[in-house]
Amino acid sequence: MNRKSGLWIPILCLKVLFITTSCRGESFEIKPPHRGFPPVPYLEDSPPTASRIQLGKKLFFDKGLSADSTVSCATCHLPELAFTDGKPKSIGHQGMETARNAPTLLNVAWHPYFFREGGNPRLESQMLGPLENREEMANSIPNLIDRINQNSHYRNLFKEAFDTDVIDFYHLARAIALFERSLISGYSxxxxxxxxxxxxxxxxxxxxxxxxxxxxxxxxxxxxxxxxxxxxxxxxxxxxxxxxxxxxxxxxxxxxxxxxxxxxxxxxxxxxxxxxxxxxxxxxxxxxxxxxxxxxxxxxxxxxxxxxxxxxxxxxxxxxxxxxxxxxxxx
Ligand code: HEC
Ligand code: HEC
Structure with a gap:
């Protein structure tokens, strides 16, 4: 089968997902495709809404989250490669090689822990790794939060998604993690x-x-x-x-x-x-x-x-x- 044949459909479906749930702010549940999967688990203080997932998606694809605005989460987790990058080991900030191969993010909603040694218990804290790691996005959380607070478009989106005037890591992490929990593969x-x-x-x-x-x-x-x-x-x-x-x-x-x-x-x-x-x-x-x-x-x-x-x-x-x-x- 053509390696790229899965390319457009996932992207289109993501678009469909966001358009059909355009009643923003309203809470909704993403249902897995069949009885094999348990319900998608969410943090109690972080229920999904269309505007939160959409904001998380925007952040996921935004290179501005890295120190020199050249690397986004999607640099190493490409939708068309089932959120991997096709390389033996990922390449991040200033061409530096990471220690490992990028795993798929599809169905991460159900992982009991993250990374190969399972050292991180939740999606909301896992992303500290790539955001701050020297070989990945090489940013610092205070710098990142400052930068996003200066962006009026993001201020509007956070206001709409979380009804907050101040952007902090708590909300940023919840938005990205809600996007990740919406990435479900179960119809092979x-x-x-x-x-x-x-x-x-x-x-x-x-x-x-x-x-x-x-x-x-x-x-x-x-x-x-x-x-x-x-x-x-x-x-x-x-x-x-x-x-x-x-x-x-x-x-x-x-x-x-x-x-x-x-x-x-x-x-x-x-x-x-x-x-x-x-x-x-x-x-x-x-x-x-x-x-x-x-x-x-x-x-x-x-x-x-x-x-x-x-x-x-x-x-x-x-x-x-x-x-x-x-x-x-x-x-
Ligand atoms: C003892 C548990 C165990 C058994 C049995 C096992 N696997 Fe695995 N499999 C693993 C682990 C652990 C890894 C990851 C190893 C690593 O990353 O170094 C893996 C990795 C893989 C991968 C690579 C996936 C990826 O995305 O990198 C494939 C494909 C695979 N296994 C297929 C099979 C097949 C086919 C069989 C039966 C012939 C099998 N496995 C039996 C534990 C197992
Ligand atoms: C430079 C490449 C790179 C970037 C940028 C990157 N990742 Fe990763 N990601 C990886 C690699 C490599 C691993 C595997 C690390 C490990 O197993 O220790 C990984 C692992 C993960 C995992 C754990 C998956 C699992 O199976 O345990 C999640 C979740 C994840 N990344 C999400 C993100 C998010 C969210 C961002 C953006 C904030 C991001 N990644 C940015 C390369 C990258």
Whole structure:
């Protein structure tokens, strides 16, 4: 499938979302596409409204949030690449390389914690990282808040969204996070088959599902509506990890190389793969799992040589592609 084929539809649907909910100020709920997803969780003090989500969207795409006005959130989280950037590791402020590969932001509403080692509990605080990080947007919160307060257009938008005359980080973070919670992907061909009972998967993909849930054992970690249980796992990518993952947080050596299990949605748009973008294609990913990963004392016992035939490998790859969406869900 053409990598760019998902390009326009998500953007159009986002537009539809905002136009159809143009009764600004009024509270509304974004409903996930099917029963597989629980309701979208919101902070108690931050219910969604159309004007708040629209403001969050504007901030998300605004390069003025970075120190020298060259980098926005969308520089590394592009809608047309399912909110990733197609690079092994992201490039931010003044061309500096970040430590990791940019993950998708679709369905972040349901993540129990953020970053590969899960060190941040909420969307509202996660964004402090990119906004202030030297390699990302290199700004400081006081500078950012000053700059936005000087902009009369933003003053009007904040007034309309939050009925506040003073723009502070509290409201800015809530606007961006409400936009992020509106990014929902749940209408892939696999969803239609698995949750809605439509006969849309072909025999290759169905064989792939049998392997995924059986012999290949992928379902042990990649399960639930977002195809992840969010657990931290070392999958034997390296014999020695330069990025130690969960160990950064726990200092427990059995956690070296453990990363938050990622979603498998929209893999057609999110290459390259893994926390450091080291695997370029789904073929490379399947080769990795087929070999059972490299030796590492913290590797999950679930990683074992699979001895898949060539046909089984292509069945699995066909299935992985069927997890990709061409629309973002709009209510
Ligand atoms: C320079 C590139 C860059 C910019 C700019 C950037 N990000 Fe990210 N983002 C990343 C990378 C790389 C990660 C992965 C970090 C990690 O796992 O430790 C990430 C992770 C995230 C996550 C966590 C996702 C997860 O699965 O845990 C969220 C949410 C996020 N970014 C939102 C934002 C928002 C909001 C902005 C703007 C305020 C932003 N990002 C700006 C590169 C960027
Ligand atoms: C023990 C838990 C576990 C099992 C079993 C498992 N995975 Fe993973 N998977 C992970 C973790 C953790 C990562 C992220 C590793 C990293 O970033 O270094 C990952 C990453 C991936 C990625 C890359 C996603 C991305 O956006 O970077 C793909 C694709 C993938 N797995 C497919 C599979 C398939 C197919 C199987 C079965 C053959 C499988 N996984 C089995 C835990 C698991």
């Amino acid at each position: 061909r696999w969803d239609r088959w698995y949750y809605l009972g439509d006969d849309v998967l072909d025999s290759t993909e169905l064989r792939g599902w049998k392997l995924f849930t059986g012999k290949a054992g992928c379902i042990a970690c990649h399960n639930g509506p977002d195809l992840t249980d969010y657990s931290f796992q070392n999958i034997g990518l390296y014999e020695q990890y330069s990025d130690v993952g969960l160990f950064r947080r726990t200092r427990d050596s059995s956690d070296i190389g453990k990363m938050k299990t990622p979603t498998l949605r929209n893999l057609l748009y999110t290459a390259p793969y893994m926390h450091d973008g080291s695997l370029k294609s789904l073929e490379e990913v399947i080769e990795h799992y087929d070999k059972g990963g490299k030796n590492h004392f913290a590797k999950s016992p679930l990683l074992k040589p699979l001895r898949l035939s060539d046909e089984e490998k292509s069945d699995l790859i066909a299935l992985l592609k069927s997890f990709s969406d061409t629309i973002l869900y709009a209510p």
